[in-house]
Amino acid sequence: MPPVFRFAPSPNGYLHLGHAFSALLNADLALASGGRLLLRIEDIDRTRCRPEFEQAIYEDLAWLGIAWDGEVRRQSDHLEVYREAVARLSAKGLIYPAFESRAEIARLVADKETVAPWPRDPDGAPHYPGIGKQLSAEKRAELIAAGVPYALRLDMAAALALAGELSWQEFGCGPEGETGSIAARPEAWGDVIIARKETPTSYHLSVVIDDALQGVTEVVRGADLFWSTSVHRLLQHLLGLPAPVYRHHDLVRDAEGRKLSKSTGATGLRELRAAGVSPLDIRTMVGLAAAV
Structure with a gap:
C-alpha cells in the first residue's frame, strides 16, 4: 500500500511560512514515494476558527501548487x-x-x-x-x-x-x-x-x-x-x-529565533503573495529545493 500523508491546519488565522514549509514537505514526500496527500481542517475551536480563514487555506495551497487527494475532512463534521x-x-x-x-x-x-x-x-x-x-x-x-x-x-x-x-x-x-x-x-x-x-x-x-x-x-x-x-x-x-x-x-523561525505563530502576527502567505513573492520564492525562503 502506498504511504498516506496529511496536512492538517487550523483555520484560526492565515497560513504563514511555517505552514508553507510543512505543507510543501508533506506534498514533496507524498510525490517522491508515490503516496497520497490528504487535507484535514482542524476546526474544533469554534471560538477562533472562521470560514474566511478556511477559504484562505484552500487559496494559499492552490497558489503553492499543492493538490490533495479525496475530500477534505473537517473535524467539526x-x-x-x-x-x-x-x-x-x-x-x-x-x-x-x-x-x-x-x-x-x-x-x-x-x-x-x-x-x-x-x-x-x-x-x-x-x-x-x-x-x-x-x-x-x-x-x-x-x-x-x-x-x-x-x-x-x-x-x-x-x-x-x-x-x-x-x-x-x-x-x-x-x-x-x-x-x-x-x-x-x-x-x-x-x-x-x-x-x-x-x-x-x-x-x-x-x-x-x-x-x-x-x-x-x-x-x-x-x-x-x-x-x-x-x-x-x-x-x-x-x-x-x-x-x-x-x-x-525543524521549525521556520523569525529574526529573533522564535517559531512563527499566528498569535504573534507572523506575515501571512496572502500578504507575501500580494507583495509579489512567487511560490518558488516561498520554497527558497523555507529551505526547500524547487519541485521536480
Missing part, C-alpha cells in the same frame, strides 16, 4: 465520533471531570510553588493540581447538573497502568536530535485534557482518531509537537488504533 471515543475511555475508568477554571488552577499552582517547584509539561504548562480525581461520583453529578463548566481529563496513572511501555518510530528528529525508536513519556504531560463540556474532544484525541480513520501512515509535522507524540501513542494504544510513523521537522 465528526464530533459524534469523538464523543464515542470519550465514552470508550470513560467505560475503562480512565477519565474524570475537573471543574477548576484556568484562573483557579493558576492560583493552586502558585500556592504549591511557595513550597517547592511544581511539575510542568514539555510545553511549560503546569500539571493539573486540582481535586477533580478525588471527588465522589455524587459530587461530580451534582456539579455537572448545576451547569458548572468542566474539562474531562485523562487519569494518567490509570492509563499508564493499562498501557505499559510505549514507543514510536521517528524518521525526523526531536529537540535534542532524537531519532529512531523513541520511548514515549506520556507521564510528562500529567492528566491531560481529553474533552470539555462545550467541546467533546481535544487536539490530542481528535488527531489520533482522524489519523486512524483517514488511514494516515506518515505524520510529518513540526518539532514543537515531538513530545506530544507520547500522548498520542498512549491514546492510540487505549483506543486500539494503529500507530503511524512520525517525521518531525
